[in-house]
Amino acid sequence: MGFFQKLVNKARVKSPFVFHFNSGSCNGCDIEIIAALMPRIDIERFGMKLVGSPRHADIMLVTGPVSHQIAPRLKRIYDQMAEPKFVVAVGSCACSGGAFRGGYATLGGVDQVIPVSAYIPGCAPKPSAIAYGAYKLLEHLSEMWGLVESTPIEKVPIREYKRKADFLPHNCDTDDMEPPPDSVIQELFAPVGDESKNRPVLSEDDPTMRKRKELKKDE
Amino acid sequence: MSDTKADEITEHHPAPREGHEAEYELLDEMIGDLKDSLIEEGTYVHKQPRRIFVQVHPEKIRNVVQHMLDRYAMWQFITVSGRDLGDDLQACYHFVINDRKIAITFRLNVPRSKPEHPTISDLVPAAEFIENEVRELFGIVQVGHPNVRRIELPEDWPATEYPMRKDWEDPRGLMKKSRTTGRKEGV
Amino acid sequence: MTSANKRIVIPPRVTIPIGPQHPALKEPGMFKLTVEGERIVDAVVNIGYNHRSIEKIGENNTHLQNLYLASRICGICSATHNGNYAQAVEFAAEAEIPERAKFIRTLIWELDRIHSHILWLGVAFHEVGFDTAFMLSWRDREIVMDMLENISGNRIHHDMNTIGGVRRNISDAQKEQMLKGFDKLEERVAFYRDVAIHEKTFWNRVDGVGMLEAPVAKKTSAVGPTGRGSGLKVDVRFNDPTQAYIPMMDTGDFEMILSDRGDVAGRAVVRVIETIEAINMSRWLLNNMPDGPIRERVRPRIQPNEVLARHEAPRGELIHYLVTNGTNKPDRWKVRAPTYNNWTSMAHCLRGDYLADAPIILAAIDPCYSCTDRVVIVDGNDETMRLVSLDNLRIENNMWHKEHPRRE
């Protein structure tokens, strides 16, 4: 990679121009994006600038479950952006459809229409979360372009749901919680190569499972 | 939903006369003036304060609204909500009489086979868009509507599908499609 | 050139689309403005990009699920949708909720109104290019956002209400904190009121712009600050009080804010003074809050009933028409958001004004497309619109040009 290319890549990380697109959102995420521009968070610190034209933008923040009416327009606006371009889905709706899953007028999330580079979950994500999400994307980009040493991704083992307390809300009474033996803990946090094996699977005869079923029947 | 008739009857909660004098006074005046336009069944004062529900002959709705506009200055229009009652479709016109602070609902049942009734958009300009919307979602046609056009649903939506009807079965799998997650192939 | 040869030069008509993606609108809506030079001669409003079929989803959900779906109708006035749905279900079940819950619910509504109005003020400043006041007003909006987060645990979707009461209580420490916050907020809002009224560059941009006369407002059923800015007495808090508004209005300390100016300035003044009034209301609610439980148990299956729940949202009158059928799901749920009624008056406001004023006029009704959730087409012309195919239009145009040859 030449020096100039490296410089330009550095510049790309340092000065992302942000364009905001609302694809049928509830406004919650939108006003939080605007709130991120405000004195408290002020994402201009990182060089981000909200621009009004997709042609000037590097990053498009999309909010909302994509409604059928807006989907072609979203695609068109995405095509209008100049390369290199990245899309960030802001909010639960943009990530997966959120509360509007199951309706006839929405698609499930932004990634059904255009490729998405980063997801910011939350309903609505706080301004700080939006700034953090955008920053994470930039961090990832600088790793991708070799501007900083890429750190190996830390494997966080997925917790197995064995205890009753795992199913209860955190403020519930946890007197009857029994700590698991050390061997279980070691097993849980041991590095495992294949992640899919690590996924928790609850068998039908699991005691907690039965308990839940009974609870459901009572209702 | 199957037992529509039972639902219809039990939905109505007429209020006692005590504590609802103003509402009953208005309703009595209306019944006196518009006797042949109203249907007795379904016309009552609701238990919730300041609410009147009136069942109207579908073809007489213009007379009723005109009379109310003239006599009570009922200028504040709220909305039209469609309903699917099974055999019938229902359009509820909600109004507020601001001087008496009472909300009135005019309900008109139209048969599912021929869902038509006269429009009131020329009397109440604010109703123009919501009537269009009811026509689009429920298929209740307002005869004489000044500005008929597809407004709400996507342009490629079939003209015979009314998504808010109870028997709409989602022939193109849209509701299932909205539950898909993850990156789609080819994007 | 002699006077006989004199021709009036009409600037060419340009159609300028505003939206569905436009910096002035943070939400998808489309306005086709036809301008002659800088003057708007025609306006077409087209909003359907936000149709998310909430009512259909709601029919398949239980009431408790719908409570949270309702708040997702709109992020700015989520508390009003949420609370109004809760009170609709309670009306239908004929359940009486505890006094303290009523007060907390009303308090959340008023806090929501404060935050929404300050937000609007900031947006209005932004639309006229007054970015500093925009930044500062949004900075001070964080005070009320912090209060809401403190009480409910979320900044945007508070979801404080549940069927039969509220989810969280307000402790004495929180109360003290909020009272302190209100003092600061009142001082700041008074400052913004002075900025809005006395700052020449802002006032010149809103004075006499987007006129909506009272008869037209009546004809188009304008609600909320749009109607009150034209002098209409439409405020559900006073006309049809529910919850803790009933004892509040009995005190007689509060009055409806009206303005007979009818322009954008009138609406701005109504909103700013209403913010101060809402702060006073919140203070009254906090000081007079009774003790007791915050929640009453309501059975999930609601008896068959039909309810028209009205509430004064920040933007105007909000309607939830709910029909229950004895199960735990609604039979029909209809939401009429305030913005929906205000579209009709919009075309009237826009016509004859300058293009530069279009953003502030659009913003003046505080549009909320996500609330509206529907498509509206407003005809800009006085004549009725007709559907003409392109070929017919071409033929007609050619004929017209034959009849009216260009004069040289």
Next chain:
Amino acid sequence: MQTPLDMTIQLLAQTLAVFVFPGILFITFLALLWQWVDRKAHARFQNRFGPLHTGWRGILQPLMDFLKLLGKEDLTPKAADRMSFAAVPVVMLVLSLVSAMFLPIVDMDPGTSGVQGILSFEGDLVFLLFLSTLMAVTIVLAGYFSSNRYGQTGSARTGMLLISFEIPLILALVTPALLTGSLRLSIITHELSKLSPAYIWLMIIPFIIYVISLQAELERIPFDVSHAEVEIVHGWQVEFSGKKLAMINLAEDIMLVFGAGMVTALFLGGPLLLEFIPIPLFSVEFAGFVATTWVGWIYYTLVFMFKSALVIIVLSDMRTVFARWRIGQIVRTAWKFMVPLAIINLVLVQIALTYIFPILGVV
């Protein structure tokens, strides 16, 4: 007689002057620096931080923006006229650079009295005005070439701004020319610095008019109607992207340098600061020392930058405290207030020069 070696060295020096200091590279540096000062001051006025994490206090932010835009894809709308569309940013950049060459930053020609810019000739003030008008015309063309409705509306508005604020701008510049009897920028600066302090009173009104007109000329709030974001989506800039946008932004920043430099040169005494102290040590010896040795190159540059930065902060403050005006209000203000004020000011200056100053005994 010059030897070929001398000529070569002279040529080399001139090339360096044009391309490096105080030429293109230095002006570009100044443009990026002033953009940073402007953004930072604007943000601080709004209780924000502004750029913070790129370099020291975000000082590299404008450079990064520029480089990033250079590396972006370059799109041309289908409907646009390709050649003209591509030419507009280049023309704008060249025009702005040429106008900035006239700024008396350091003394390029020690033989003549006063601080000369790289380009300097008798009557260059008129030429500069012509260049700035040409710049506005280029902007109008840019909007029309992009064949976008927003762009065209923005162009129309730029035209309106042009016909309304060009006149007070020119009239404001007449006063310094009148006082010194010259149309050469460097001579005006030099002569003004020698005048008696009483002449400051004559310069106040032109200064105010010029700063306001400059804000309009640079199309910043409250006069940024031609690329107002919320009304017409960046106006005439809407279709430009990538390198073209980078060039346009740089050209605008250089116009900012030029505008602030003009204010500095014509109203704030140019690159002279300590010379104004009425002690012979400063006004005679130090001035002579600076004017003849290499110290002047550093000293003049620093003073010039300091004064320009002050002007930038004033402009930035104006951007902060005002709301955007409607185009009608702008034109009305220009013709009903600014133009009459400028004309009255000229009359007052004449009266003062002919009648009042001789009576008071001002030289």
